[in-house]
Amino acid sequence: MTSVVQVSWAREVCRGLAALECREVVWVPDNPLSHVLRALEQDHPDIRTTIATREEEAFGIAAGLYLGGARPVVMLQSSGLGNSINALASLNVAFEIPVLMLVTMRGGDGEWNPTQQPMGRAVRPILDSLEIPHSTIESADRAEAIVRHVGQRAFATRRPGACLLARALWGEAGSGKREE
Amino acid sequence: MTRLEATRRLRVLLKTEAVIASLGHPAYDLFEAGDRAENFYLWGSMGLASSIGLGIAMAQPGRRVVVLDGDGSLLMNLGSLATIATVAPPNLLLLVWDNELYGTTGGQPTATAEGSDLAEAAQALGIRQAVTVREPEAFDKVVDRALREPGPWVIVAKVGESGTASKPPLDSPMIKRRFMAAIGCPE
Ligand SMILES: Cc1ncc(C[n+]2csc(CCOP(=O)(O)OP(=O)(O)O)c2C)c(N)n1
Ligand SMILES: [Mg+2]
Numbered sequence: 001m002t003s004v005v006q007v008s009w010a011r012e013v014c015r016g017l018a019a020l021e022c023r024e025v026v027w028v029p030d031n032p033l034s035h036v037l038r039a040l041e042q043d044h045p046d047i048r049t050t051i052a053t054r055e056e057e058a059f060g061i062a063a064g065l066y067l068g069g070a071r072p073v074v075m076l077q078s079s080g081l082g083n084s085i086n087a088l089a090s091l092n093v094a095f096e097i098p099v100l101m102l103v104t105m106r107g108g109d110g111e112w113n114p115t116q117q118p119m120g121r122a123v124r125p126i127l128d129s130l131e132i133p134h135s136t137i138e139s140a141d142r143a144e145a146i147v148r149h150v151g152q153r154a155f156a157t158r159r160p161g162a163c164l165l166a167r168a169l170w171g172e173a174g175s176g177k178r179e180e
Numbered sequence: 181m182t183r184l185e186a187t188r189r190l191r192v193l194l195k196t197e198a199v200i201a202s203l204g205h206p207a208y209d210l211f212e213a214g215d216r217a218e219n220f221y222l223w224g225s226m227g228l229a230s231s232i233g234l235g236i237a238m239a240q241p242g243r244r245v246v247v248l249d250g251d252g253s254l255l256m257n258l259g260s261l262a263t264i265a266t267v268a269p270p271n272l273l274l275l276v277w278d279n280e281l282y283g284t285t286g287g288q289p290t291a292t293a294e295g296s297d298l299a300e301a302a303q304a305l306g307i308r309q310a311v312t313v314r315e316p317e318a319f320d321k322v323v324d325r326a327l328r329e330p331g332p333w334v335i336v337a338k339v340g341e342s343g344t345a346s347k348p349p350l351d352s353p354m355i356k357r358r359f360m361a362a363i364g365c366p367e
Contacts, residue, residue, distance in 0.1 A: 064237075
């Protein structure tokens with residue numbers, strides 16, 4: 001069983017997606033995202049989830065969903081932003097195709113895997129260089145509001161918008177469980 | 181047959197289908213064969229035409245979606261075939277213009293020149309209706325069928341280069357708005 005705290009942040013994030021009328025989530029796996037997927041399954045069975053083989057592909061599928069009238073979400077680990085830069089630049093930004101991004105942030109304090117550090121550090125500068133607004137979510141009680149805010153701005157201005165899910169939000173302090 | 185000839189043959193069969201063309205020569209030839217509001221021309225995002233087409237097919241199950249990909253571009257996003265197989269949208273046709281070249285960047289050979297078989301790859305990844313065609317008559321027949329019968333379909337058309345000079349508009353946001361309005365979801 002997952003702890004109450006984890007379920008609560010994931011549920012709050014999903015409430016934000018539902019309030020935005022996002023019914024399409026394209027994703028590439030990461031450990032904390034499994035909580036979001038479980039919350040979607042339990043609380044929002046009307047939201048379709050589609051797994052992609054690579055994050056760049058996920059942004060392509062999401063762009064197509066938008067062209068077809070949906071409000072898409074892409075969920076990825078911070079490392080996957082590196083796999084997606086050209087799609088964000090030449091598709092989302094160039095065509096003015098919005099997408100709401102949920103990015104689980106690796107690297108930083110508490111990171112056990114050194115290979116996650118460089119990309120983790122690069123996430124915000126990369127988003128800034130593409131002029132993609134981003135907000136960091138650090139606590140469950142702010143999660144729904146931040147998701148709504150970032151999503152509303154993204155779909156109103158036809159740009160991508162990113163919610164960065166901090167370790168403080170999803171980390172399993174003291175559980176000893178590793179994030180791959 | 182050249183890619184432009186094949187694109188013209190496809191154009192004759194089209195009605196209200198959404199058509200997504202991969203960057204470079206596939207997009208140039210689609211424009212040359214006759215511009216229409218239901219066409220979406222990429223200028224970059226190499227590899228993503230099939231993913232964009234999948235997303236449109238998912239959002240618009242009542243509309244046929246045709247993707248015009250290049251062999252080099254599909255090789256850059258082969259995982260897309262696995263995702264298409266898994267989602268299995270019946271309204272998606274992925275047409276691969278296989279000239280065995282990166283034609284747009286000067287004609288460097290792709291892996292299909294050495295025997296890599298994209299239709300077999302599609303089958304191996306779970307798309308049962310995946311075929312290779314070479315002759316114009318066979319092309320017309322299978323495309324006509326794929327536009328009517330449930331897919332997903334992958335048709336790999338072996339084509340020669342066309343040398344098309346005309347290019348689609350560079351105003352990508354305009355193309356997007358025109359496309360969305362034409363397929364019934366104006367922004
Ligand atoms: C990410 C990326 N890598 C490389 C290029 C350069 N490029 C543009 S078109 C192209 C070749 C595409 O080949 P293919 O899909 O087979 O189409 P063809 O030109 O042969 O019709 C390449 C390599 C690019 N635009 N983007
Ligand atoms: Mg080619």
